[in-house]
Amino acid sequence: MKGMKWLILLAIVMITGCAQSPPEQQTVNDAASALGGRDKILAVKTLILEGGGTNGNLGQDVTPEATSQMFTLTDYKRVVDVAAGRVRVEQTRTPNFAFFQGQQAQKQVVGIDGDVAYNIAANGTAARAPNAVANDRRMEIYHHPLTIVRAALDPNAKLSNPRAENGQNLVDITTANNLKFTLAIDSSTKLPTRVVSMTDNTNLGDVAVETTFADYQDAAGLRLPTLLTTKTDKYPTAEIRVAKQSIDGEAGDLAAPAAAASAAPIPGPPPPNVTVQEVAKGIWHLAGQSHHSVVIEFSDHLTLIETPQNDVRALAVIAKARELRPNKPLTHVINSHHHFDHSGGLRAAVSEGLTIITQSAAAPYYKEAISRPHTIVPDALAKDPKPLKIETVDDEMVLKDDTMTVNLYHISGNPHADTLLMAYFPKERILVEADVFNPGAPVSPYAANLMENIRKHKLQIDRIVPLHATIAPYADLVKVVSTRTSD
Numbered sequence: 001m002k003g004m005k006w007l008i009l010l011a012i013v014m015i016t017g018c019a020q021s022p023p024e025q026q027t028v029n030d031a032a033s034a035l036g037g038r039d040k041i042l043a044v045k046t047l048i049l050e051g052g053g054t055n056g057n058l059g060q061d062v063t064p065e066a067t068s069q070m071f072t073l074t075d076y077k078r079v080v081d082v083a084a085g086r087v088r089v090e091q092t093r094t095p096n097f098a099f100f101q102g103q104q105a106q107k108q109v110v111g112i113d114g115d116v117a118y119n120i121a122a123n124g125t126a127a128r129a130p131n132a133v134a135n136d137r138r139m140e141i142y143h144h145p146l147t148i149v150r151a152a153l154d155p156n157a158k159l160s161n162p163r164a165e166n167g168q169n170l171v172d173i174t175t176a177n178n179l180k181f182t183l184a185i186d187s188s189t190k191l192p193t194r195v196v197s198m199t200d201n202t203n204l205g206d207v208a209v210e211t212t213f214a215d216y217q218d219a220a221g222l223r224l225p226t227l228l229t230t231k232t233d234k235y236p237t238a239e240i241r242v243a244k245q246s247i248d249g250e251a252g253d254l255a256a257p258a259a260a261a262s263a264a265p266i267p268g269p270p271p272p273n274v275t276v277q278e279v280a281k282g283i284w285h286l287a288g289q290s291h292h293s294v295v296i297e298f299s300d301h302l303t304l305i306e307t308p309q310n311d312v313r314a315l316a317v318i319a320k321a322r323e324l325r326p327n328k329p330l331t332h333v334i335n336s337h338h339h340f341d342h343s344g345g346l347r348a349a350v351s352e353g354l355t356i357i358t359q360s361a362a363a364p365y366y367k368e369a370i371s372r373p374h375t376i377v378p379d380a381l382a383k384d385p386k387p388l389k390i391e392t393v394d395d396e397m398v399l400k401d402d403t404m405t406v407n408l409y410h411i412s413g414n415p416h417a418d419t420l421l422m423a424y425f426p427k428e429r430i431l432v433e434a435d436v437f438n439p440g441a442p443v444s445p446y447a448a449n450l451m452e453n454i455r456k457h458k459l460q461i462d463r464i465v466p467l468h469a470t471i472a473p474y475a476d477l478v479k480v481v482s483t484r485t486s487d
Contacts, residue, residue: 059340126257272316307345314345439472
């Protein structure tokens with residue numbers, strides 16, 4: 001009888017030991033085993049990736065859908081303190097396209113240490129990055145099989161929603177520090193294939209950031225990918241080819257530099273500063289920060305050129321425009337082009353009831369952008385929905401009444417953006433443009449094309465009012481173009 005009890009107890013132990021884990025836990029366990037085992041993963045202290053690749057030019061390509069502009073990455077090094085949640089990335093990037101700063105290589109050093117994200121300039125000066133950047137960099141830590149599976153193995157992590165899709169097993173993970181991801185593994189090899197997280201983008205709203213993993217190789221007893229490809233929404237943003245990866249190598253000091261760690265948190269964009277300069281009767285230049293706007297007065301209404309960057313800047317310039325002539329309604333905003341820094345305030349403009357005037361090729365993108373959900377960080381339009389009102393310009397549009405005439409022209413053939421509009425005031429002989437000529441800039445890669453378009457339309461100009469930089473005489477453009485031509 002005593003022997004029978006032992007047999008029964010042994011059977012219970014064996015049954016318990018063979019019992020399958022819940023499916024969500026099993027997906028994580030399978031991934032851990034495929035990578036090299038739970039114990040090895042949990043024992044890792046540092047991960048160092050070295051190699052090269054490319055960065056995309058999110059929101060700044062020639063057309064809204066284009067993805068051809070890339071920065072070539074060399075000397076890429078990503079050092080991760082796995083347990084402490086610290087990361088520093090060093091890379092040199094070189095644009096394969098005409099760029100404001102020129103096409104020379106640019107060294108970048110960025111990092112995250114807990115809640116502190118930082119950037120280190122070429123001269124060694126460190127500055128704290130905004131909270132939104134810190135959040136994205138914290139999320140990025142887990143866009144690697146080792147770090148996401150390690151986080152999922154934490155007893156305080158929450159696993160849910162196991163499912164199978166297209167030959168992959170998926171599980172949702174909420175880490176111990178309350179970050180949310182979806183992990184997918186190959187149903188045959190059990191190796192992680194991708195990880196997805198959600199973030200807010202000013203222009204695109206709620207977006208998925210997805211990193212896929214390929215070309216696994218052995219590294220100190222672990223199987224780790226040597227190709228990591230990231231996209232934000234549908235746009236490619238990074239491809240890293242790892243030439244060397246080290247486990248528990250010398251990481252150095254990954255703590256945030258003192259200047260960044262001691263700086264106050266940056267909860268959002270800087271407070272708006274809108275200065276007003278009357279350029280001519282009925283025309284005002286709204287400056288004060290990096291991106292400018294122009295107010296135009298007609299006999300019975302106002303029109304604004306540009307609501308840039310984000311809600312904060314856009315709503316400030318809208319308010320300033322209304323303040324200039326409170327007895328006239330502000331009805332339209334002319335958008336210079338689709339690039340994210342120049343279109344980031346259009347949703348705010350729609351929330352204020354303004355009609356968007358834009359180049360025809362940008363209209364499909366704006367129709368989509370205005371309809372996108374913004375639930376992670378609700379913006380002005382999410383809080384006060386309004387329908388999109390839009391008017392398009394193919395090659396030319398004239399806005400005219402008894403007191404003001406403005407000619408809008410498409411800047412054709414420009415390699416910076418295919419949706420560029422410039423505004424010409426024939427009576428005042430003033431040209432308003434964005435990006436194609438920044439007076440005083442060290443390089444002007446788009447100036448010659450601007451001159452071609454000016455000559456095409458036989459414009460007579462005295463002054464250029466840029467949406468970056470300061471107002472300048474037309475002679476400055478002539479000088480820059482003639483210098484480039486003679487080089």
